Structure formats: structure tokens, C-alpha cells
Amino acid sequence: MISQPYNLYVERLDATRNMARYYAMSIEPNLFGDICLLRRWGRIGSKGQMMVHHFGRENEAVRLFLDLLRQKRKRGYRPRPSTPT
Template identity: 75%
Template sequence: MIAQPYHLYVEKIDASKNMARYYAMSIEPTLFGDTCLTRRWGRIGTGGQKLAHHFQCEEEAVELFLALLRQKRLRGYGSKYNSGQRMVG
């Protein structure tokens, strides 16, 4: 069972480069009792791509979640509410 919910949605928007990307992650239990880290990414407004990682224990999923979060922050991704851009929709 998951001790606490882990959900993340960040965006990277640069109008000068016509860039509008999103990155989303969540950790959830599977029907079989494992832990699944699901990642979704792509251009804002599209379905994008999806990748799922399955783990035996929640701690491993949280470690990957935090590592990916650090990586995305270093690459300029941020909260859609703190990016200085007004989002429509």
C-alpha cells in the first residue's frame, strides 16, 4: 500500500523557441500489490508518450520519482502556476 500519494505535473514553456512541453509522474499501487511509477510527457495539448516502471517496494519508486524530479527542475521545468505564463484551459 502506498504511504502517501505522489503526483507531479510540470511544464517548460519558451515562446521564442515555440516550446510548450509537459512532464507528469505518479506513483500508484497495481492490482497485483506492486508499486507503479507512471511517466507521461510531450507537447502541451497532446497525448504524448507514456512509460510505466514496476517495483516490488514503494521506496524504490520514490527514489526514481525524486531523481527524475531533480533532473526536470535542472532542465527548466516548473509548476504551471509559477512559470510566469498564463495557461488557458
């Protein structure tokens, strides 16, 4: 069982380079009791790609989640800017 939810969605936007990318991650249990880290990425508006990592313990998944988050922050990914309503 997962102790707390882990969900992340970040974007990297650069109009001068025609760049509009997204990166999403979540940690979820599967039907067999394993912990899975789901990663999705691609150009905003496209289906993109997906990768699933399977772990026996939650702390291993969290460690990879945080490492990937650090890497994406270094590359310029940021949370989606909020739009006023």
C-alpha cells in the first residue's frame, strides 16, 4: 500500500526554440501488489511515450521519482503556470 500519493506534471516551454514538452510521473500499485512508477513524456498536445518501472518496495520507487524530478528541474521543467479565471 502506498503511504501518500505521488503525482507530478511539469512542462518545458521555449517559444524561441519551438519547444513545448511535458513530463508526468506517478507512483501507483498494480493488481499484483507491486509498486509502479509510471512516466509519460512528449510534446504538449500529443500522446507521447510511456514507461513503467516495477518495484517491490515503495521507498525504491520514491527514490527514483525524486532523482528524476531533480534531473527535470535542472533541464528547465516547471509546473504548469496557473491561468486566472
